[in-house]
Amino acid sequence: MDAVETVLEARATIGEQPTWSAEEAALYWIDVKAPALHRYDPGTGRQRSWMVSADLGGFALYPGLDAALVALRTGLFRLDFATGALAPLAPPPFDPALHRFNEGGCDPSGRFWIGVMFDPLSPGGPALPAALHSFTTAGGLRPEPDHAELHNGMAWTADGGAMFLSHSMRQAIYRYGIGPDGRLSDRQRFAAVDRADGLPDGAAVDAEGGYWCALHGGGRLRRFHADGAHDRDVMLPVSQPTMCAFGGAALDTLYVTSARDGLDEAQRRREPLAGALLRLRPGEHGIRRRVTVA
Numbered sequence: 001m002d003a004v005e006t007v008l009e010a011r012a013t014i015g016e017q018p019t020w021s022a023e024e025a026a027l028y029w030i031d032v033k034a035p036a037l038h039r040y041d042p043g044t045g046r047q048r049s050w051m052v053s054a055d056l057g058g059f060a061l062y063p064g065l066d067a068a069l070v071a072l073r074t075g076l077f078r079l080d081f082a083t084g085a086l087a088p089l090a091p092p093p094f095d096p097a098l099h100r101f102n103e104g105g106c107d108p109s110g111r112f113w114i115g116v117m118f119d120p121l122s123p124g125g126p127a128l129p130a131a132l133h134s135f136t137t138a139g140g141l142r143p144e145p146d147h148a149e150l151h152n153g154m155a156w157t158a159d160g161g162a163m164f165l166s167h168s169m170r171q172a173i174y175r176y177g178i179g180p181d182g183r184l185s186d187r188q189r190f191a192a193v194d195r196a197d198g199l200p201d202g203a204a205v206d207a208e209g210g211y212w213c214a215l216h217g218g219g220r221l222r223r224f225h226a227d228g229a230h231d232r233d234v235m236l237p238v239s240q241p242t243m244c245a246f247g248g249a250a251l252d253t254l255y256v257t258s259a260r261d262g263l264d265e266a267q268r269r270r271e272p273l274a275g276a277l278l279r280l281r282p283g284e285h286g287i288r289r290r291v292t293v294a
Contacts, residue, residue, distance in 0.1 A: 002281040004236055007255070008040065008047070012275040015257035016202065017058055017103060019291050020247030024065065027247055028291075029257050029277065030056050032102075037068060037079065040277070042248075050084055052077075054096075055119070058104020060112045060293040069135070069293050071101035071114045076141060090141040094130045097121050103152050103202060103243070108160035110294025111136055111182045113144075115151020115165075127169060134182060136294050144184055146176075153203040153213060158287045164190060164211060166200040173200050173213065173224075191228040202243020204254070206284040214241035214256065221256065223282075234282065237273050239263075246286020247279075254286075255279045 013033035020027055027040045035056040039048045055073040062068065068079045069089070073096045077086040092101075094116060102117035116130040129147040146165065153166030153173055163184065166173040175190040190211070193200045198218020205211055209226030219239040223231040238258040247253050260274035268274055 001234070001283050004234075004256075004278055004280045006237075006273060006276050007042075007279050008277040009273065010038075010275055010277050011260060012257065012277075013261045014242065014259040015275055015277060016242050016259075017105070018243055018245040018247070018255040018257050018277070019059075019061075019105075020245055020251075020255070020286075020289065021061065021065070021291055022288065025249065027245075027255055027277075028059070028061070028068075029255075030059060032056055033261060035072070037070060050079060050081065052079065052086065055100045057101030057117070058114050060104060060106050061291050063292045065292075069112060071104050073100040076114075076135060090135070093133060093141060093143065098128060099130050102150065103154055105154045105156075106290045106293055107156050107163065107178065107182070108158075108290050109182065110290055110292060112293045113154055113163070115148070115154065117151070118149045132165070138294075146184065146187075150199075152199075152201045155203045155205045155211065156289075157205065157209070158207070164203060164205070166203070166213070168199040168201060168216070171195055171200065173203075173211070173228075175228075191224050191230075193222070197222070201241065202257075204244050204246055205287060206246065206282075207251075207287050208284060210284060212244050212254065212282075214243050216240050216242060216259070221254070221282075223284075234280065236278065237271075238276060238278070239267075239271060240274065241278075245289075251286035251288070252281055252284075253279050254282050 076089040104114040127149040132144040132146040148167040150168040198215030201214040201216040240259040256278040
């Protein structure tokens with residue numbers, strides 16, 4: 001395994017959802033709180049950014065790669081890459097003063113899944129759960145039978161028959177079956193994470209069925225075997241990794257986003273790479289992920 005490399009000292013508030021676009025040989029990622037969608041070209045080192053108007057919780061690309069579906073605190077929108085214009089698709093299915101979208105991704109059929117986070121604009125009160133949702137262009141936004149205070153860890157098996165999803169505040173990672181109609185079934189606990197090791201955050205699946213999970217607050221990636229057994233940890237130079245994704249022509253590079261949100265000034269001085277985009281070659285290869293919404 002190669003050493004961890006710094007790709008961009010992005011100083012992201014909350015970097016999230018690294019997504020490899022194989023057709024473009026480029027990596028998309030977002031900053032939730034300095035809300036923007038970014039496109040990084042490893043070949044040139046150049047980055048293009050689209051600023052948006054509210055907390056950005058997740059995204060998917062459109063098949064023409066000329067626009068993105070973006071999940072803002074204020075609803076779902078189509079972001080035109082040429083103009084930066086936002087066209088509304090669906091209002092938020094929650095009170096945006098209390099919740100926002102958090103983490104999204106497309107399953108192999110192109111259904112876009114988007115979680116939620118209890119993140120009130122005026123802090124206070126107990127954390128309230130809200131529903132996971134899915135979206136297709138034809139069917140619109142649909143509530144799904146899973147409620148959590150903080151959804152994370154979305155990933156799919158290569159055949160699309162199962163979906164992983166973590167309830168971060170409960171330190172639990174679940175595995176669902178997915179039917180041909182996109183309905184979830186048969187939830188099973190896949191793994192649990194000790195709170196001292198961090199919160200289970202964003203994730204990726206490799207070609208051997210291993211599940212790679214960023215442990216937010218724990219400064220590491222954790223790989224689980226396909227049966228949920230703990231394989232190994234990869235330590236990182238940031239305490240708050242948020243998500244990982246396989247990329248590169250051979251899908252042998254693991255990109256990792258991170259956050260600096262919540263760190264005080266002393267912690268940020270001790271952790272100068274907080275908010276950076278990182279990468280490493282773990283030895284395993286990823287699986288081809290669909291990144292466009294149906």
